[in-house]
Amino acid sequence: MPNRISISGPIVRKAALIVAAMLVAMLPLAACGGEGKGDGAGAPPPGEGSGSAGPSPGATPRSERPNVVLVLADDLDGSVFEDSTLDAAWEPQGISFTNALVTTSLCCPSRASILRGQYAHNTELWNNDNSEWHGGAEYFRESGLEKETLATLLQESGYETWFGGKYLNGYEEAGGWEGYVPPGWDHWRAYLNPLIFSKDGEVSDVDGHYTDRLAEEAAAFVESRENSSKPFFMELSTFDTHEPLEIPPRHAEAYPDARAPRPPSFGEEDVSDKPRWVREGRLAGRPISTGVAARIDERHAARMRSALTLEDLSRNLTDALRGAGELDETYIILTSDNGFQLGLHGTQAQKSTPYTESHEVPFVVRGPGVPGGSSFPDLVANTDIAPTTLDLAGLEVPGWMDGRSLSPFLDGSAPEAWRESLLIEGAKSGSPKRPAYSGVRREDEVYVRYETGEEEYYDLGEDPHQLESSPEDAPESMRSDLEALRGCTGEDCEGAENP
Numbered sequence: 001m002p003n004r005i006s007i008s009g010p011i012v013r014k015a016a017l018i019v020a021a022m023l024v025a026m027l028p029l030a031a032c033g034g035e036g037k038g039d040g041a042g043a044p045p046p047g048e049g050s051g052s053a054g055p056s057p058g059a060t061p062r063s064e065r066p067n068v069v070l071v072l073a074d075d076l077d078g079s080v081f082e083d084s085t086l087d088a089a090w091e092p093q094g095i096s097f098t099n100a101l102v103t104t105s106l107c108c109p110s111r112a113s114i115l116r117g118q119y120a121h122n123t124e125l126w127n128n129d130n131s132e133w134h135g136g137a138e139y140f141r142e143s144g145l146e147k148e149t150l151a152t153l154l155q156e157s158g159y160e161t162w163f164g165g166k167y168l169n170g171y172e173e174a175g176g177w178e179g180y181v182p183p184g185w186d187h188w189r190a191y192l193n194p195l196i197f198s199k200d201g202e203v204s205d206v207d208g209h210y211t212d213r214l215a216e217e218a219a220a221f222v223e224s225r226e227n228s229s230k231p232f233f234m235e236l237s238t239f240d241t242h243e244p245l246e247i248p249p250r251h252a253e254a255y256p257d258a259r260a261p262r263p264p265s266f267g268e269e270d271v272s273d274k275p276r277w278v279r280e281g282r283l284a285g286r287p288i289s290t291g292v293a294a295r296i297d298e299r300h301a302a303r304m305r306s307a308l309t310l311e312d313l314s315r316n317l318t319d320a321l322r323g324a325g326e327l328d329e330t331y332i333i334l335t336s337d338n339g340f341q342l343g344l345h346g347t348q349a350q351k352s353t354p355y356t357e358s359h360e361v362p363f364v365v366r367g368p369g370v371p372g373g374s375s376f377p378d379l380v381a382n383t384d385i386a387p388t389t390l391d392l393a394g395l396e397v398p399g400w401m402d403g404r405s406l407s408p409f410l411d412g413s414a415p416e417a418w419r420e421s422l423l424i425e426g427a428k429s430g431s432p433k434r435p436a437y438s439g440v441r442r443e444d445e446v447y448v449r450y451e452t453g454e455e456e457y458y459d460l461g462e463d464p465h466q467l468e469s470s471p472e473d474a475p476e477s478m479r480s481d482l483e484a485l486r487g488c489t490g491e492d493c494e495g496a497e498n499p
Helices: 014-024 078-083 086-093 107-116 136-142 150-156 210-224 290-323 382-392 476-485 492-497
Strands: 067-073 095-101 160-165 187-193 196-199 202-205 232-237 330-336 363-366 374-381 422-426 437-441 445-450 455-459
Touching (some): 067 107, 067 290, 078 086, 078 290, 086 363, 107 136, 107 150, 107 382, 150 160, 150 232, 160 210, 196 210, 210 232, 210 290, 290 330, 330 382, 374 382, 437 476, 445 476
Parallel strands (some): 067 232, 095 374, 160 232
Antiparallel strands (some): 095 363, 187 196, 196 202, 330 363, 445 455
């Protein structure tokens, strides 16, 4: 029997769960709601299509095929990662990438990019909700994207696959309640809401905190494989640190004096250099009051407490792997589906913007031969997760994937040649009310162009908080990079990222 996590406080009883389930059954998952709603008009131009993968090579011996685990947080930004103790649970054991980005800063598009290794202009999944243009799990399924993902490719090559937690937004209404399990997953533990999950297609009560239950299910799977000769791939996709937050009693009093970051962009009053959507926003030109600042501090502290639950999951996972004798044969990746911001840049938007806090995410890899405590400033992205996992598994990366493998970094030395640019992009949004954009990010520069023709450019070495946009100073090479990247597909993206 797996060791269960001890959770103090009142126990949620089955009757209450049933009543709650009736109340929320018709509602979408709370995570990632309210941001990025839009009709998709003015989206960056789509690519030419996905193409198809070539034949998978034959399975290599188990000793050469490591396990891979992806721990995917929700809305985890760098400030919460570093202000909590979550970073201490990861960085000393692995390699950190300090310029890690999501190419589209919104939950569902980012998660699709992770599973497919593609930019959003190639998945063409731009929005969160099933009811929106090119949005949600329903689009991912009906478009056929779901038929060929990281999970299906690994499963076909002999990997045992396990998913737990939050899938794509809208999954519960796109077959989840009816027992639908997407292709590629041998074991399925997907949230339908914070109280109910689908266990291999059967509706089950969470019975406790949703992240603690996820940790228990993951540990049980690891322990059940004691004599298995198959390598495995796991994705643990938590609700932490997305609001609304459910903090277990053991962490309720943590970080009583936490204070949200106060960079120069906090309560930025002079937004005359910013595009129209910022200048006309509710916070434009208005200082943040003492009361609002206090509420921002409270939210930051609550998100740090949520990160502790994610830390518990991380430690329980490594303990289970160690106990099963699998830790030394397992690579573990921690990252987030997007960043997050509070009170920055004169806007109420928390994500789905082109600013650095929205696109930047923690990204740590640990595993066999990976030197702990090292870091790289090189540009990496969520689109690199699928190619990296396939490469570690000894499989050919399909030509339709846009990302590239991070394996060359995992011995602690940077490759001689690496990408110089990454594309960031987002469809037209209703919340925040923002036009579509696409842009180019380099290690120390970012250039953005909106569908309105407006532009932003920041030299991040001189202006790391993006206080003064100067599009007239944007290098011509970044403008030409944008033209190449916004329409690139598959292997052509590598050339566009390295002009």
